[in-house]
Amino acid sequence: MPKSFSFRLIATNAAARTGEIATAHGLVRTPAFMPVGTQGAIKGVHHDDVHAAGADIILANTYHLMLRPGAERVAALGGLHTFMRWPRPILTDSGGFQVMSLSALRKVEEAGVTFRSHLDGAMVELTPERAVAVQILLGSDIAMQLDECVKLPADRNDIERAMQLSLRWAERCKRAFESAALDRALFGIVHGGDDQWLREQSARALTDIGFDGYAIGGLAVGETPEVMRKVVAETAPALPADRPRYLMGVGTPADLLAAVARGIDMFDCVLPTRNGRHGLAFTRFGPINIKNAHHAGDPRPLDAESRCPAARDFSRAYLHHLFKAGEALGGTLLSVVNLFYYQDLMAGARAAIAARRFADYVAETEEQWMAKRDFPPP
Amino acid sequence: MPKSFSFRLIATNAAARTGEIATAHGLVRTPAFMPVGTQGAIKGVHHDDVHAAGADIILANTYHLMLRPGAERVAALGGLHTFMRWPRPILTDSGGFQVMSLSALRKVEEAGVTFRSHLDGAMVELTPERAVAVQILLGSDIAMQLDECVKLPADRNDIERAMQLSLRWAERCKRAFESAALDRALFGIVHGGDDQWLREQSARALTDIGFDGYAIGGLAVGETPEVMRKVVAETAPALPADRPRYLMGVGTPADLLAAVARGIDMFDCVLPTRNGRHGLAFTRFGPINIKNAHHAGDPRPLDAESRCPAARDFSRAYLHHLFKAGEALGGTLLSVVNLFYYQDLMAGARAAIAARRFADYVAETEEQWMAKRDFPPP
Numbered sequence: 039m040p041k042s043f044s045f046r047l048i049a050t051n052a053a054a055r056t057g058e059i060a061t062a063h064g065l066v067r068t069p070a071f072m073p074v075g076t077q078g079a080i081k082g083v084h085h086d087d088v089h090a091a092g093a094d095i096i097l098a099n100t101y102h103l104m105l106r107p108g109a110e111r112v113a114a115l116g117g118l119h120t121f122m123r124w125p126r127p128i129l130t131d132s133g134g135f136q137v138m139s140l141s142a143l144r145k146v147e148e149a150g151v152t153f154r155s156h157l158d159g160a161m162v163e164l165t166p167e168r169a170v171a172v173q174i175l176l177g178s179d180i181a182m183q184l185d186e187c188v189k190l191p192a193d194r195n196d197i198e199r200a201m202q203l204s205l206r207w208a209e210r211c212k213r214a215f216e217s218a219a220l221d222r223a224l225f226g227i228v229h230g231g232d233d234q235w236l237r238e239q240s241a242r243a244l245t246d247i248g249f250d251g252y253a254i255g256g257l258a259v260g261e262t263p264e265v266m267r268k269v270v271a272e273t274a275p276a277l278p279a280d281r282p283r284y285l286m287g288v289g290t291p292a293d294l295l296a297a298v299a300r301g302i303d304m305f306d307c308v309l310p311t312r313n314g315r316h317g318l319a320f321t322r323f324g325p326i327n328i329k330n331a332h333h334a335g336d337p338r339p340l341d342a343e344s345r346c347p348a349a350r351d352f353s354r355a356y357l358h359h360l361f362k363a364g365e366a367l368g369g370t371l372l373s374v375v376n377l378f379y380y381q382d383l384m385a386g387a388r389a390a391i392a393a394r395r396f397a398d399y400v401a402e403t404e405e406q407w408m409a410k411r412d413f414p415p416p
Numbered sequence: 417m418p419k420s421f422s423f424r425l426i427a428t429n430a431a432a433r434t435g436e437i438a439t440a441h442g443l444v445r446t447p448a449f450m451p452v453g454t455q456g457a458i459k460g461v462h463h464d465d466v467h468a469a470g471a472d473i474i475l476a477n478t479y480h481l482m483l484r485p486g487a488e489r490v491a492a493l494g495g496l497h498t499f500m501r502w503p504r505p506i507l508t509d510s511g512g513f514q515v516m517s518l519s520a521l522r523k524v525e526e527a528g529v530t531f532r533s534h535l536d537g538a539m540v541e542l543t544p545e546r547a548v549a550v551q552i553l554l555g556s557d558i559a560m561q562l563d564e565c566v567k568l569p570a571d572r573n574d575i576e577r578a579m580q581l582s583l584r585w586a587e588r589c590k591r592a593f594e595s596a597a598l599d600r601a602l603f604g605i606v607h608g609g610d611d612q613w614l615r616e617q618s619a620r621a622l623t624d625i626g627f628d629g630y631a632i633g634g635l636a637v638g639e640t641p642e643v644m645r646k647v648v649a650e651t652a653p654a655l656p657a658d659r660p661r662y663l664m665g666v667g668t669p670a671d672l673l674a675a676v677a678r679g680i681d682m683f684d685c686v687l688p689t690r691n692g693r694h695g696l697a698f699t700r701f702g703p704i705n706i707k708n709a710h711h712a713g714d715p716r717p718l719d720a721e722s723r724c725p726a727a728r729d730f731s732r733a734y735l736h737h738l739f740k741a742g743e744a745l746g747g748t749l750l751s752v753v754n755l756f757y758y759q760d761l762m763a764g765a766r767a768a769i770a771a772r773r774f775a776d777y778v779a780e781t782e783e784q785w786m787a788k789r790d791f792p793p794p
Contacts, residue, residue, distance in 0.1 A: 077741040078734070084745065107712065107737045115715055115733050123729055334485065337493055351501055355493050356456070359485045363455040366744055367462065 043179070043223040043250055045282045049392045053274065053301040056391040059095075059251075059282055061127045061179040062221055063119060066094040068282060068303040069387050071294065071380045072129060073310065077102045078112075078122040081311045082370045083377065085124050091346070091374065092381035095127035095179075097306040100172050101136030105155050105162070109175035117177030129306070130178035132169040132211075132227075134185045135255075135287070146186055148203070166210035174218055182253065183211040185227045190261040197231035204229045204255075205243050212247050223250035225284060231256060232265050234272045241276035251282040254302075258287040267296050274301035291320060291383055291407075295400045298387050310380050314373030317361045321349070321379060324407040328372065333358040346378035421557070421601040421628055423660045427770045431652065431679040434769040437473075437629075437660055439505045439557040440599055441497060444472040446660060446681040447765050449672065449758045450507060451688065455480045456490075456500040459689045460748045461755065463502050469724070469752065470759035473505035473557075475684040478550055479514030483533050483540070487553035495555030507684070508556035510547045510589075510605075512563045513633075513665070524564055526581070544588035552596055560631065561589040563605045568639040575609035582607045582633075583621050590625050601628035603662060609634060610643050612650045619654035629660040632680075636665040645674050652679035669698060669761055669785075673778045676765050688758050692751030695739045699727070699757060702785040706750065711736040724756035 042062040049056050059066040073080050073088050076099045080088050088096065098118060103109060115121045118128055134151065137144055141153035150165030166184045173181035185204040188197055208226045215224045226244035230236030244252060254273050257266050270285060277283050284304035285297050294305055310320065317329040321341050326333075328340075336354040344350050348371040360368030383403070390399030420440040427434050437444040451458050451466050454477045458466050466474065476496060481487060493499045496506055512529065515522055519531035528543030544562045551559035563582040566575055586604045593602045604622035608614030622630060632651050635644050648663060655661050662682035663675050672683055688698065695707040699719050704711075706718075714732040722728050726749040738746030761781070768777030 077737075077743055079738055079741075079743045079745045082744045082748075084748070102741075106741060107733070111713060111733075114713065115731065121731070121734055121737075123734070335489060335492065353493065353499070355485070355489075356499055356501070359455075359499075360457055363457075363480075363484060365455055365457045366460045366748075367457045370460075370462070370744075370748070 041223070041250075042221050045251070045280065047280070049394070051391045051394045051396040052299070054298050054387070054391045054396045055301060055303060056388045057282070057303065059127075061223070063125060063127045063179050064094065066127050066304075067388055069294070069298045069384050070094060070304050071384045072097040072304065072306040073377055073380075074099075074306055074308045075122065075124070076308075077106070078118065080377075081308075081373070082315060082366065083311065083373050085122070087374045088377060089126070091377040092385060093377065095129060096124060097129045097131065098122075098176065098178065099133070099136055100130045100169065100176065101133035101140065103130075103176060104133060104172045105157050109172040113175040113177070117175075119177060127179045128177075129180040130173045130176055130182065131286070132182040132184040133164055133172070134169070135187050137164060138187050138189075146203070148206070150184070150207075151186070166207040167214040170211050170214040170218070170224075174215075174220060174222075178222070180223045180225060180251065181215065182225050183208045183227055183249075185229060185255055187256050187259065188229075188231060189259045190231055190256070190265070192231055194231070194233060197229070197233060198236055201229040201231075201236050201240050205240060208244055208249075209247055212249070225249055225251040225253050227253045227255040227286070228273055228277070229256045232261060232269055234269075237269060237273045238276045241273060245278055249281070251284060251304075252277045253284040253286050255286050257285065258289055258307075263293065263296075266293065267300070270297050270300045270302060291380070292404070294380075294383060295387065295403065298391075299396065299400060310376035311373040314376045315369035317368070317372065319349075319372050320376045322406050323409070326354075328354060328357045328368075329361050340375060344375075344378065345382060346375050348372075349375045349378065419601070419628075420599050423629070423658065425658070427772070429769045429772045429774040430677070432676050432765070432769045432774045433679060433681060434766045435660070435681065437505075439601070441503060441505045441557050442472065444505050444682075445766055447672075447676045447762050448472060448682050449762045450475040450682065450684040451755055451758075452477075452684055452686045453500065453502070454686075455484070456496065458755075459686075459751070460693060460744065461689065461751050463500070465752045466755060467504070469755040470763060471755065473507060474502060475507045475509065476500075476554070476556065477511070477514055478508045478547065478554065479511035479518065481554060482511060482550045483535050487550040491553040491555070495553075497555060505557045506555075507558040508551045508554055508560065509664070510560040510562040511542055511550070512547070513565050515542060516565050516567075524581070526584070528562070528585075529564070544585040545592045548589050548592040548596070548602070552593075552598060552600075556600070558601045558603060558629065559593065560603050561586045561605055561627075563607060563633055565634050565637065566607075566609060567637045568609055568634070568643070570609055572609070572611060572614075575607070575611060576614055579607040579609075579614050579618050583618060586622055586627075587625055590627070603627050603629040603631050605631045605633040605664070606651055606655070607634045610639060610647055612647075615647060615651045616654045619651060623656055627659070629662060629682075630655045631662040631664050633664050635663065636667055636685075641671065641674075644671065645678065648675050648678045648680060669758070670782070672758075672761060673765065673781065676769075677774065677778060688754035689751040692754045693747035695746070695750065697727075697750050698754045700784050701787070704732075706732060706735045706746075707739050718753060722753075722756065723760060724753050726750075727753045727756065
């Protein structure tokens with residue numbers, strides 16, 4: 039069938055790109071940041087606020103949803119879009135990363151990975167075919183291949199073994215996905231740790247299999263920012279220019295700008311919501327730890343010119359009080375502030391790339407972070 | 417100065433009344449339910465949702481706010497309306513009730529109550545004069561006298577002693593409040609436990625002192641619903657008809673209707689938000705415990721005809737999942753559902769009283785609760 043899924047490059051500026059992904063549930067403007075809805079909810083934030091922040095697409099975790107409430111249950115309830123009432127694009131990961139990070143007991147074999155559920159201790163098998171089937175049941179617009187993710191630093195042999203296994207799983211995922219003949223997209227995931235040769239091998243082999251988009255996996259797993267940037271810079275050019283490139287699990291605002299400059303189109307990360315719950319606000323003036331005592335008497339908002347009502351309407355003193363008093367509203371408000379900030383950062387990147395001034399945009403943005411001119415209070 | 421505060425009776429129906437309280441920050445339609453913003457925030461709920469639910473007025477706790485962030489700090493930040501960004505009417509309690517319920521160590525004397533802060537262990541003195549001063553600093557539209565609250569059942573001598581002490585504190589509060597000559601209201605609090613004679617004595621003495629409104633205190637402290645209704649039925653007629661009557665800390669939807677029928681105009685209670693956080697939704701069809709397993713596959717909303725988006729838009733299956741998954745969004749959504757329900761219950765009461773059909777309204781509402789026709793799933 040003709041696919042609703044497509045990717046259109048609108049403009050490039052050096053290696054940076056801006057474009058548009060079309061899906062059956064709507065458009066995704068790239069570079070795009072995907073808020074993480076691990077269990078079918080963005081932690082502490084109402085969907086309406088996620089949408090108001092400007093998110094075109096969210097990410098949901100296959101691992102969590104297959105264990106609870108279960109992929110078959112979600113399918114019976116109309117799929118994830120209906121279940122969680124997010125009628126816009128959704129990307130699901132394959133579950134592989136959470137198996138590695140959350141399950142105490144797991145066994146990786148050629149067939150797939152067997153793991154003990156962190157919820158009830160049941161043994162669960164996740165094969166490439168099951169990972170695809172689960173994502174089809176969930177109904178996501180973009181599914182990810184099952185992969186094996188290795189924490190860095192790691193032994194090169196182990197990195198290569200996992201990379202080769204992930205390639206064989208990529209082929210099986212592609213086959214399973216094609217046989218379902220659905221109007222959705224499947225992305226392959228490049229592995230190879232911090233080794234340029236392995237990364238290029240992986241990128242080439244995945245391109246030969248042929249995917250709707252390509253992710254760079256196995257980063258944001260303990261390496262330094264320098265290693266991450268080097269790997270992205272070396273890997274992105276090895277991927278087809280006419281397909282979206284997705285850097286998984288990244289990152290800070292600075293990480294995002296650095297990766298966009300190297301040709302990345304998509305991101306997901308829990309930082310905006312996790313840091314928000316812990317009292318850290320991302321703002322144009324750099325990060326603000328609202329729990330610091332000097333905010334207690336500060337009547338100024340986080341950013342009077344923000345597009346985000348929570349950043350504009352509430353005083354730092356009030357936000358500080360909410361955290362000191364243990365009121366959950368504080369974490370919710372700062373999560374919303376951060377989701378707006380991440381979306382605005384990406385919107386600014388898109389506009390700057392279209393105007394062929396992305397390097398200037400990065401310099402201006404970083405200068406404003408460093409100046410911290412609005413902080414601490416005068 | 418001429419007071420902005422006034423109370424206007426619009427209609428009565430047997431003992432039930434509907435009216436309008438005017439304050440400097442706007443009108444309060446009665447019977448009114450006040451959501452509780454203990455620490456300057458309604459737990460887990462954004463102010464905008466509290467307003468959307470239909471609340472004209474909220475309650476804030478003097479005890480909590482005087483300890484953190486401190487009344488002087490709130491005053492320096494422009495008062496509680498500005499601090500928490502709730503530009504509508506606010507009632508503050510006196511702090512007395514929380515001193516009794518939250519402080520492990522306290523000493524009640526003629527001068528006032530001395531207690532150990534549950535936050536930092538500091539010894540704090542709360543006199544009638546300080547209770548008024550704190551509420552003036554907070555800037556609430558309606559302040560409450562300091563009182564001593566006795567848990568029921570209790571010895572009649574102890575009830576009478578506390579009632580007499582509360583009367584003497586009422587006089588001192590009135591004096592302190594009048595000397596500040598502010599455009600705000602002060603309410604007295606009737607005590608006397610479950611003893612009709614003591615309640616009537618207290619009501620008469622408070623009326624002689626003269627307050628802008630009168631509260632019934634010392635209920636919802638362990639007595640049966642029958643005792644509560646009896647005390648309300650005996651006490652309300654002893655209070656001036658031309659002043660608002662406020663039943664403190666009450667209660668369930670059934671409690672509210674029973675008290676309105678006996679002439680009460682105002683309520684506050686943590687039930688809608690506390691029960692919401694624990695998975696209990698108040699609906700037209702009675703309470704629904706969303707954590708029950710039979711909701712796991714139920715695609716129906718809590719109430720398709722509700723005015724509340726959360727009750728209308730999300731399936732019971734999704735809400736159930738949020739609670740099972742420990743997602744805070746579940747508690748937030750059910751708190752909002754409950755705040756809407758409480759406000760709609762009061763709006764229905766106001767309309768029914770104005771139409772002289774309040775008894776029918778109560779009967780119809782209770783019948784719908786009992787029928788539970790929408791639950792469990794067909």
